[in-house]
Amino acid sequence: MKKIFAVVILWLFLFSFVSAEELENRSFDEVFKMATEKNNPKAQFKLGVMYYTGEGVEKDYTKAKEWMEKAAMQGDRDAQFNLGILYEDAKDYTKAKEWYEKAALQGDDKAQYNLGFLYEDAKDYIKAKEWYEKAALQGDVKAQFHMGLIYSNGIGIKQDYIKARYWYEKATMQGDKNAQFNLGVLYAFGKGVNQDYTKANQWYERAAKQGFPLAQFNLAVSYANGQGVEQDYAKAKEWYEKAAMQGYAEAQTNLGLLYVLGKGVDSDYSKANQWFEKAAMQGDKDALFNLGISYEFGNGVEQNYAKAKEWYEKAAKQNMPKAQQRLTILNEKIK
Secondary structure, X not given: OHHHHXXXXXXXXXOOOOOHHHHOOOOHHHHHXXXXXXXXXXXXXXXXXXXXXXXXXXXXXXXXXXXHHHHHHOOOHHHHHHHHHHHHHXXXXXXXXXXXXXXXXXXXXXXXXXXXXXXXXXXXXXXHHHHHHHHHHOOOHHHHHHHHHHHHHOOOOOOOHHHHHHHHHHHHOOOOHHHHXXXXXXXXXXXXXXXXXXXXXXXXXXXXXXXXXXXXXXXXXXXXXXXXXXXXXXXXXXXXXXXXXXXXXXXXXXXXXXXXXXXXOOOOHHHHHHHHHXXXXXXXXXXXXXXXXXXXXXOOOOOOHHHHHHHHHHHHOOOOHHHHHHHHHHHHHHO
């Protein structure tokens, strides 16, 4: 018994516990001493972080990895998780998976989520769901959103909109804009819920206010069509513009159309064409077609059949019948 007791005392000395909080304000030299002389895994991990960020020492990614590995080998789950990130960044997915799994088995929700992501990327959807679910049950919002995606898209499992809604709602309770948008889509199409455009718009608006361009676009469409809200072109313009400013091509095209039609704004072909051009640069076929119209008829630009033909041809290449029809008519005009 005395021999066993002595060994335990030695072990406690070698691995004396130090919390991450205690290490927070320690100097590099202090942390280095604890990491080397006391073999403390928390200090070793902290040392790795310091080398990685250049905190109190010159950046050295090789040494950062070396010290994190020492801590990870002693079971420090933060080190294991961060090693997983380093290996994933280096595109060594086998090693990344190995370290994520070690941290995940210790209950690290971030590691569980990342492990799920790697399995999903490898198209092992059963394993992906298994790890996403573990993280989701711990409240990881990204994992909750991915669980919603898995069920709504039927990725590796039977499609189930009711379960999708359950997980999206969990994520929305933490303010996740992606989940808010997708929940809005479920209400708009009546998937797993009774169709309800009003509720759809409420969820779109929550995501839109967080700057999510797809939600801004869908909300604008609702206002333009009076779907679930009173028709209001001024509000449609406001939301199209927010999405358009973020480079969302369909919003740019629809905003251009509002300027053509004078809906919610004064009619202005010049501004319309500016928005059409932004969307056309991204290959939006409706914008390409609309620019063709502008140049064919001289709407906001000098009439130019050659440019009209150029834009129609680009739209026609995207299997747009009306663009091909305009090309046929335009060719007759040019003769």
